[in-house]
Amino acid sequence: MTTVDTPTELVPLPGPRRLRLSDLLSVGFAGVTGRPGRAVLSAFGIAIGIAAMIAVVGIGASSQASLQATLNALGTNLLKASPGQTIFGQNATIPYDAADMVKRIGPVRSASATGNLNPTIRRNSYVDDSITNGIGVEATKDDLLGTVGGSVASGSFLTAATDKFPAIVLGSVAAQRLGVDRIGEQVYIGTRYFTVIGILNSVPLAPEIDRSALVGWQAAQSYLGFDGHPTTVYERSDPSEVNSVYQVLAATVNPQDSGSIQVTRPSDVLAAQFAVNTTFTGLFLGLGAVALLVGGVGVANTMVISVLERRQEIGLRRALGAGRGQIRMQFLVESTVLSGLGGLGGLVLGIAITTGYAAVRDWPTALPAGVLIGGVVASIVVGALVGIYPASRAGRLTPVEALATT
Amino acid sequence: MNVIELSSVSKTYRGGVHAVRDVSLRIGAGELLAIVGPSGSGKSTMLNLMGTLDKPSAGTVRLLGHDIARLRDRQLSTIRSRWIGFVFQQFFLSGHLSATENVATGLLYHGVNRRRRLQRAEAALQRVGLGHRLHHRPYALSGGEKQRVAIARALIANPAIVLADEPTGALDSRSSAGVLQLLQQLNSDGVTIAVITHDRTLAGRLPRRIEFLDGEITNDTGVLS
Numbered sequence: 313m314t315t316v317d318t319p320t321e322l323v324p325l326p327g328p329r330r331l332r333l334s335d336l337l338s339v340g341f342a343g344v345t346g347r348p349g350r351a352v353l354s355a356f357g358i359a360i361g362i363a364a365m366i367a368v369v370g371i372g373a374s375s376q377a378s379l380q381a382t383l384n385a386l387g388t389n390l391l392k393a394s395p396g397q398t399i400f401g402q403n404a405t406i407p408y409d410a411a412d413m414v415k416r417i418g419p420v421r422s423a424s425a426t427g428n429l430n431p432t433i434r435r436n437s438y439v440d441d442s443i444t445n446g447i448g449v450e451a452t453k454d455d456l457l458g459t460v461g462g463s464v465a466s467g468s469f470l471t472a473a474t475d476k477f478p479a480i481v482l483g484s485v486a487a488q489r490l491g492v493d494r495i496g497e498q499v500y501i502g503t504r505y506f507t508v509i510g511i512l513n514s515v516p517l518a519p520e521i522d523r524s525a526l527v528g529w530q531a532a533q534s535y536l537g538f539d540g541h542p543t544t545v546y547e548r549s550d551p552s553e554v555n556s557v558y559q560v561l562a563a564t565v566n567p568q569d570s571g572s573i574q575v576t577r578p579s580d581v582l583a584a585q586f587a588v589n590t591t592f593t594g595l596f597l598g599l600g601a602v603a604l605l606v607g608g609v610g611v612a613n614t615m616v617i618s619v620l621e622r623r624q625e626i627g628l629r630r631a632l633g634a635g636r637g638q639i640r641m642q643f644l645v646e647s648t649v650l651s652g653l654g655g656l657g658g659l660v661l662g663i664a665i666t667t668g669y670a671a672v673r674d675w676p677t678a679l680p681a682g683v684l685i686g687g688v689v690a691s692i693v694v695g696a697l698v699g700i701y702p703a704s705r706a707g708r709l710t711p712v713e714a715l716a717t718t
Numbered sequence: 719m720n721v722i723e724l725s726s727v728s729k730t731y732r733g734g735v736h737a738v739r740d741v742s743l744r745i746g747a748g749e750l751l752a753i754v755g756p757s758g759s760g761k762s763t764m765l766n767l768m769g770t771l772d773k774p775s776a777g778t779v780r781l782l783g784h785d786i787a788r789l790r791d792r793q794l795s796t797i798r799s800r801w802i803g804f805v806f807q808q809f810f811l812s813g814h815l816s817a818t819e820n821v822a823t824g825l826l827y828h829g830v831n832r833r834r835r836l837q838r839a840e841a842a843l844q845r846v847g848l849g850h851r852l853h854h855r856p857y858a859l860s861g862g863e864k865q866r867v868a869i870a871r872a873l874i875a876n877p878a879i880v881l882a883d884e885p886t887g888a889l890d891s892r893s894s895a896g897v898l899q900l901l902q903q904l905n906s907d908g909v910t911i912a913v914i915t916h917d918r919t920l921a922g923r924l925p926r927r928i929e930f931l932d933g934e935i936t937n938d939t940g941v942l943s
Contacts, residue, residue, distance in 0.1 A: 323719075323782045326800040328792055329829030339826075346814055628810040631771065632871075633799020633827035635792045711771040715806075 331638045340645030343618070344653070354614040355654030357607025358694065362658025362687045363665060364600030366679070370666030372593045373678035379582065381676065386461055386517050388579040389554050393545040393565045396574045404572035405541045410565045411453060414545055417564055419553035424459040425542035426524070427451040429532055431502030433480075433525045435490055439500070445489045449501055450524045450543075451532030452481075459546045460518040467495035467510030474509060475528035478535055481510040483522040501525070502536050517578040518546070607654060608694040615647045615702035619709075626706055627714030640707035647699025648692055655691025659684060719782065720744045721879045721910050722768050727777035729763050737763040739933045740777070745879065745912060750905040752921035753914045755930030762883070764930070765914045769802055769881050770794045782878060799827045803872030807884035809864045811856040817843060817867045818852045824874040842870040846900055862893030866900060879910040886920060898923060 331339075344351045393414075395404035406425075407413075414423040429449040432441050454470045457463070469481055480499060482492060487508075490499060498505040506527065515521045532538035545565050549557045554577070562573035619626070626639055634642075663679060670677040722745040729738040738760045745751065745768075755761050766772035767779050770786050779786050781797060789797070798804075803824070811820045821839035822832070830838075843852055846866040856864055865885060872880050882901065886894035898920060905911050913924060921927050929937040 322784065325784060325789075325793060326796050328796045329799075329827065331827060332829065332831070335826060335832070342814070624808075624810060625812075628804075628806075629827075630795070631769065631798060631802075631804040632824055633795050633797075635795035635827075637792070638795075638827065712766050715771070 328635070331634070331641070336638075336641055336645055337649075339642050340649050343622075343642070343646040344649050347618075350614060351650055351653070354610045355607075355650055355657060357610040358604065358651050358654025358691050359607070359657035359661060361600055361602075361604030361607045362655050362691050363661035364603050364658075365597060365690075366659060366662025366683055366687045367665040367669070368593055368596040368600060369683045370662060370677075370679045371669050373680055373683075374666060374670040374675045375673075377678040378673070378675040382516070383579055383582060386579065386582075387548070387551065388577070389551040390460065390517050390546065390548050390578055391554070391558060391561055391575055392518070392578055393547075393561055393573050393575050394543060395566075396572050404566070404569065406543065406545065406565055406573070407568075408540050408542075410542050410545050411547075413564050413567075414547050414561065417547075417549070417557055417560060419550040419557055421548050421550065422455060422459045423545060423547040424453045424456040425545045426453070426456065426521075426526070427529075427532065427538055427541060428543040429527070429536050429538055431536050433486075433490070434500045436498075437500045437505075445486075446523060447486045447489060448520070448524045449536070450521075450526055451529050451536075451538045452526040453529055456521075456526070456546065457512070459548050460515050460521060461548075462515040462518070462521065463513045465511045465513045467508070469510050469512075470526060470528050476530040476534065477528065478504060478506045478531055479509045479528065480506040481512060481526040482508060483512050483524045483526070484514045485522040486525050487511045489523075499525070501527070504535060516582070520544075604690065604694060608651070608698045611647060611651050611654070611695060612698035612701060614650070615643060615699060616705065618646070619643060619702045619706045623709060623714045626709055627711055627716075630709075630711035630714060636707040639709075640703045643703035643706045644696060644699045647702065648695035651695025651698070652688065652692045654695075655688045658691065659687055662687065719747065720780070721747050721749075721782060722912075723778075723780040723783075724767070724774075725778050725780075727767060727774045727779055729760075729767060729772070730775045736933050738767070738774075741933075741935055742777075743928060743935065743938065745910065747878070747910055748905070748908055749926060750902065750911045750924050751913070751926035751928060752924045753912060753928050753930060754916065754918060754921035756916055758932075759930040760933040761914045761916070761930055763933075765881055765883050768879075768912065769804060770797055795827070800875060801878040803875065803877035803880040805865070805868050805872050805880060805882035805885050807887040809856070809868045809888070811864055811867060813856055816853045816855055817848060817859065817870075820856070820867055821870045821874055824871040828875065838874055839870070842874040843867070845873065845904075846870045860893065861889045862896050865889060865893070865897050869897070869900065869904075873904070873909065879912060880904075882911060882913045884915055884917075885913060886915070886917065894920070 395406050397404060411423045411425040414420055429451055431449055432444045433447050433449050452470060454472055454475055457469045492508055495508050495510060497508045533540060558575060561575045563570040565573050666679055667677050724741055724743050727741045730736050753761055753764050767774055773787055818836055818839045821842050822835040825835045840852055843849060846869050848866050851863060886897050901911055915921055927939045928935055
């Protein structure tokens, strides 16, 4: 059955109108602020996730900034050459004049050497000579301290004058282990007593010196049977030429067998310690991501419940002329706002944690802007993603279904 | 031109329930009528069909001549926002919005800016006699006042027809009389109004009554023109 209408009589269909962006946002915000308690609780999960991620990255960056400051103070231009093994598997030796050879490399500012000695150091002659306390005895050139960037805590370092006498300078750890706290005391090395003339502060770039007792080069030869071969050569060069020096150092130290010389850069060890810390960063970032995911599920859950509870509101809006798409957008915006507010909370929390932790560790606070922006953006993206399902459920409700619930 | 025209309309729900069977009726501009019947008679289905909230299983529903079965959801939504004003028994007002803001939501999906919406909302509230309650929240209003706010919201877009579903169902007799009086007054100003109700006394005070029983029209007092 069809009734024929004359088309000229028809009132034209009204054109569809968009929901203004400002109205969409205010409707979305109203949905969140209408139930503040629930909004705070469900945004909390997101906040924890974002805070964890920002704090982890911020603490890592602060620790790196502190490391950078340390490296800047210590310098990254110290290189250390020590013998490895020859190709026949024997312990290699370094020629007598290695340090002087190294000084002739153009960009090298200073070079020095130590030579490992067999006798052990003991508090006195009654202590068994097998007890080393982990302290090595080293023959030492008098320019060592300036090259490794060390300083004297008390007394003085070896000089040309004390080089040939039975005098000894203790590294910070060595002094502690021997129980020597002031200069002038006697310690027993090999077959005779040596007088402590100086105690060093800790040397961050050469921690092996902290655990050493340093004897003058000549004294080592005359009293302790030192053969005169250095076992470690230290050099400091122009910072911009470190790589060039690195390449020629082994050949300079031992021109006959450069392959038996190992060259290391002590500042790399500090950087490597930082790299170890960053593996934990990965773990915590993962935990932060899990927290964010759980927070996202919490927001999705809240939104699903919200859609169920607000069927009448949806029905009314449909009756007032909202299309499916407009209802969907409303709930999508609501979910995004909810999650984004959580992200902002997490941002504040993360900055507070980082600042507090850095203050406790006496680090400079470093918060990369990218992470802060990324954190908030991540929360917004999560909100939009988890909002898709509840929003599409809201949009699928027919007006009749929505209004039927009483 | 008929505002609403139903031709042999049936609505069958899943499970074979015939909510409305072979109903034909025309509502002209400027009418004030009641669709009256006991619960289960198909009144609510009539509201849904006339309000384009639902589509018929058979027959055609025309609104200002447009067959709603041919229109997509987006177009139907636009039609509801322009041509139909709904009034519900439970008012459906937002508790956290003032009377003016509640009325203004009637224009939310029109692309009208907020300032203009609020101006027109105030005018609509004046029209229903609530000029002194503009900034009150719903909890501060009596039942009759809440329903007046809802009526103002239905009127704000100047719809072709107002569909009122049990508008006095939640009100005491005095407030009911006030709301009825308001509907009559609006109708005399030219607003087309269909009241869906089970209340025969209320229906009896309206110029035209279409009586329903078991999904069919049992009596139509006819178009007064």
